[in-house]
Amino acid sequence: MDLPLATFSKISWYPFSDEPVIRSLWYMPRLCDPFFLFPEESPDGKWHLFGHTWVGIEHFISENGISWEPRKMIELRGHSPSIYQEDGIYYLVYEKHNASLPAWRKGRLRRKEEEKIQYSRFEMRSSTDLILFSEPKIILDSRQIPFAKDGLKKPRISRPQIIRDSDGYRLYFGASHLALPDTHQKTSRYFALALSSTLEGPYALANEGECLLQPNADDPYRNMAVGSIKVVRAQDGFVGFECAMYWDKKLGRTNSVLLQLESQDGLVFKPSYRAPLLTVPESGWASRYIVGCDLHYKSEESCWYCYFSANAKAGILPVRESIGLLLGKEPSLRKVFI
Numbered sequence: 001m002d003l004p005l006a007t008f009s010k011i012s013w014y015p016f017s018d019e020p021v022i023r024s025l026w027y028m029p030r031l032c033d034p035f036f037l038f039p040e041e042s043p044d045g046k047w048h049l050f051g052h053t054w055v056g057i058e059h060f061i062s063e064n065g066i067s068w069e070p071r072k073m074i075e076l077r078g079h080s081p082s083i084y085q086e087d088g089i090y091y092l093v094y095e096k097h098n099a100s101l102p103a104w105r106k107g108r109l110r111r112k113e114e115e116k117i118q119y120s121r122f123e124m125r126s127s128t129d130l131i132l133f134s135e136p137k138i139i140l141d142s143r144q145i146p147f148a149k150d151g152l153k154k155p156r157i158s159r160p161q162i163i164r165d166s167d168g169y170r171l172y173f174g175a176s177h178l179a180l181p182d183t184h185q186k187t188s189r190y191f192a193l194a195l196s197s198t199l200e201g202p203y204a205l206a207n208e209g210e211c212l213l214q215p216n217a218d219d220p221y222r223n224m225a226v227g228s229i230k231v232v233r234a235q236d237g238f239v240g241f242e243c244a245m246y247w248d249k250k251l252g253r254t255n256s257v258l259l260q261l262e263s264q265d266g267l268v269f270k271p272s273y274r275a276p277l278l279t280v281p282e283s284g285w286a287s288r289y290i291v292g293c294d295l296h297y298k299s300e301e302s303c304w305y306c307y308f309s310a311n312a313k314a315g316i317l318p319v320r321e322s323i324g325l326l327l328g329k330e331p332s333l334r335k336v337f338i
Helices: 107-117
Strands: 012-015 032-037 047-052 056-062 068-076 078-086 089-096 121-127 137-141 157-165 168-179 186-196 225-234 237-248 253-263 289-298 303-312 320-329
Touching (some): 032 303, 047 068, 056 078, 068 078, 068 089, 078 157, 089 157, 121 157, 137 168, 157 225, 168 225, 225 289, 237 289, 253 289, 289 320
Parallel strands (some): 032 078, 032 289
Antiparallel strands (some): 012 320, 032 047, 047 056, 056 068, 078 089, 089 121, 157 168, 186 225, 225 237, 237 253, 289 303
């Protein structure tokens, strides 16, 4: 259901809980970039959520959207998964920038094959049941994106998301990345768009080959990096939900915030006049950075569900990243439960 742009600025957002709904575990200390499906969107009537760890793309299922169980790993060394659904087929789109060759293959042949596939690219795999997936197909190569190499030795693209419109398919994504100077948190430098008349491509850069958004030293919330952006269709345009990275003068460190962006054409995104939807708390599991999010509207509840990943660091322990939940309603529709 597509809502008018004006409706998004009226939504009241509040955390479901002070605790994450999927907490990081010892074997997946950093669970990032969630993407989820409601039961009515899935083949088995259950909630499904995908995210990535340092190992690869993890798949979770739930009966209620609150208590989640890990199901299986889908793609070793895959990053930033999203799902596009069309005609009963689920298309898993993700970033891959590592070779996946068997360890026993050695010598010149192995080196040549690694040179062919050891670069950042978007891959797509299809499924009818979210259990068995087809072999991957490359739909966008980072070497085709001129600004994906800015500040890097090798080009990098990340966080793909496909939206269909009347002219074909839009592939929104992050390009290049940087490590924040004080914490070395990695984040997307730019935000870009590629277009195609067919789902599997080829995709070509829109906006005359330029990125849509980039860091701006004069922007209070995007002066370090664009970060992750989730795009949602509206009746009269597009809404972006940005986990922007900035230098916090008051705290004397880098920080992040979840912002709302608006666009009439899906090319020019401007900040909404409303206050940030979510800021980093002083303490707790999300006290370092808000990293990524995914949100969808549940019509029968008149409610938005926004799962987001955020992290924290305690002393010498490794950074831990988990998944939290925000709920959003128009004030007139918000119910009070006693």
